[in-house]
Amino acid sequence: MSEKEQTHTPISNLGEFGLIDQLTRNFSLHHPQSILGIGDDAAVLDFGQQKTVVSTDLLMEGVHFDLMYSPFKHLGYKAVIVNLSDIYAMNAQPLQFTFSIAISSKFTLEALEALYDGVATACKHYGVDLIGGDTSNSLSGMAISVTAIGITQNYVCRSTAQVGDYIVVSGDLGAAYLGLQLLEREKRIFLENPAIQPALQEHTYLIERQLKPEARRDLYEWFKAQNITPTAMIDISDGLSSDILHICKQSKVGCVLFEDNIPLHPQTIEVARQFNISPTTCALNGGEDYELLFCINPKDLSAVENVEGLHIIGKIVDASEDCHLVSRDGRAHKLIAQGWNALHTK
């Protein structure tokens, strides 16, 4: 372990404003639309004639993340990424975000620097500016709140899917959920016997999907390059089932999904079986995949059809036909929204 890693500076040494200065000293503004950043009552932005999109998330320790297995750097990165994902899901380019934390005084400066290092990495990878935030004390767990801002000429919302559209999803689903199950299992084993080292090397794909997800910037850029505008779009944060139901409810349509077409990573299939869960259930209800789920007009089918990493998983139908999944045996199962309860058990 290096010298640097051994330093433990109590944040109470710095004072609130000293802490903010310390954590944000290496962030600078890059977008011409970012006029004034951290350090005033508010940030100042300049948006010309495009539309501005705004998304926000509040992440709580013990609910959305567990500091026992979330490295601070990954946590900072993920907190930003989940918000950028919402901006891409509007067919918009994220430009700026605010980042607020509430923390107990037990945290060290080094831990918070690692957190902000993750934030800085997200800034660099996704070309976004940190423009402000709030740092405060918490008497209990840690809380992180991020608000992301983007621009678009052509926003895509959830309420505009049309009967006859194809339903497409990017990447693969269910992996982040199984990554979480693996981390929770190893945590239990470790708590029972701290001498046992976690056995996670075999399933790094699943662990990475949970701890260090990426937002689909590439897909947003691909839509732009191809001149394709989805008819409706959402990012998969709650799980395929819940998220397609959002589109259907808000668009006043139904859908049919085909189980056979749902993209699954080989590790997802393998580990789901270890846990005695159906891989499809992981894809439907797991969530946190941060893939994009979108609908396209049939005229755009040929452009999407043979693109690696895009999967046509179903069709939009009339509302009277409701929302179903057709399983491999050909039977139709009504889709059910997860949500609050899923949140409790996640």
Place this chain on the structure above:
Amino acid sequence: MSEKEQTHTPISNLGEFGLIDQLTRNFSLHHPQSILGIGDDAAVLDFGQQKTVVSTDLLMEGVHFDLMYSPFKHLGYKAVIVNLSDIYAMNAQPLQFTFSIAISSKFTLEALEALYDGVATACKHYGVDLIGGDTSNSLSGMAISVTAIGITQNYVCRSTAQVGDYIVVSGDLGAAYLGLQLLEREKRIFLENPAIQPALQEHTYLIERQLKPEARRDLYEWFKAQNITPTAMIDISDGLSSDILHICKQSKVGCVLFEDNIPLHPQTIEVARQFNISPTTCALNGGEDYELLFCINPKDLSAVENVEGLHIIGKIVDASEDCHLVSRDGRAHKLIAQGWNALHTK
């Protein structure tokens, strides 16, 4: 007690999305700049040629509010107001905000409806649109995060005060801090003997300043009407001392404040003495006044001088002269920033 007040609906009955629908069903968008609100991955806004300002706050139970004496409606109202205050402090008009909460499942729907009732009252009083948010579970205390957005032709930041400027503050200072001390005292008495009713009627001004502060929209509008632009501005959230030091540090100037000119309400003076604290200390370090502290060019002095509710409390001087308060006996005392530690004891 009415029938309605006796209803206690566990929020777990509703599911996450049902809860959001229920809480936000009476909010609608009023500004032409608010294109798309709650219910998608992000809100969509349209800003023409003006500058956009963005401010965010994260409020934690037990640190920023105490549910033992903060009625939910007041809490919802205050959480919005403290962010609008930041927008006015930029010389901007707040138009929209996001409102996120993390709550344990012990809360009832009725409690959250009261919270959102306060949010709705703030929307109405200040003409702002709720455009989104996040609702999630908390394993410990409640957290509230608000991000406010506004527009301005002419933003005013903290870093542009000039030597020779007059320092002006609106309203009176220190009252919110003493309101908190009264509430804390009555809480301690109640916890020792629940039969004793709180004695707060005599000091409703102080209690209201703490529980239901207002943002200085009127002053923002007055600046506009008078065609006055402050040279620098901040809202008083941490206390006069800390906030004038922000202006001085960022503007690279010094200041001299005159104790005799600091505006104090009669109840502030009376109750400060009861608590054996100097009223000036309450004004300097108490915070949460949400008054505006600003600097003006000497040419604008005559416009400000005789306006009721505006108080010229000092002057900006060269940085080499540092930041001082001249007390009633004519002695100069160096101003000291509060901050992290104040946060702990508040």
